[in-house]
Amino acid sequence: MGCVVDSAVIRVSAVVLRDSAGAVLTVRKRGTARFMFPGGKPEPGETALQTAIRECREELHLELDPSELQSRGVYRAVAANEDGFDVEAAVFVSTTVLDRDARTLNPAAEIAELRWQPLDGSAFPPDLAPLTECVLPELV
Template sequence: MTIDKIAWIHLDDGRILSTRSRGKNVYYLPGGKREPGETDVDTLVREVDEELAVTINPATAEHLGTFEAQAHGHADGVLVRMTCYTAHHEGTPVPSNEIEEIGWLTYRDRDRVSPVDQIIFDHLHRAGQLN
């Protein structure tokens, strides 16, 4: 089984915006699961608005990469496929709905994120985008 998720990669000064949901002990990149009939960008816009109360400009969405790993908190063999996009936004990110905390993480925080996010952190660090 593979869980299909979309994530927003928002980098600023070598740091990446991450979220922690209520009751969770790890950080995740903002985003979530696609609803029936949604495109990647539809999902990105909806999820980021729900989680961070900011508006993604869909015309600026650019695919950064797709990454796959064991799904955190799920049975062995359950994978998550994270399709990642960068995009411009309007507004200041604040925790909303299930999000309890937002944080600006660096590569030193790699052990505080989910397995698929660790792969993404590795990719961004190798590319010189994540300090």
């Protein structure tokens, strides 16, 4: 009997960030069409929480305090940008409310675009990543 590795799964951390109106920040990476939560893959030895904090720093120039991130759980969906893979994400919700008009968020690293997604009951746009589509309805 041997070990089985689920090699078709990409493990990531994702962070839900809100503004004062309750809208949620989504990002689009360069060369892609889908919007998703900020986050990414862990570096060797990193915990899911450490990954979430580092990715927000690298992608948005945003410093998050670990005490301000609450685990929402682990979600799995079809990967948006890697054919044949699923993504399994440790999702964290930040208790910090961001001021989107203060220009405090600066897309960096591989981030091409920021977009705030309102949670006002209107239909979600068709260009959301599958994982984001799974999590957003639970945040309403």
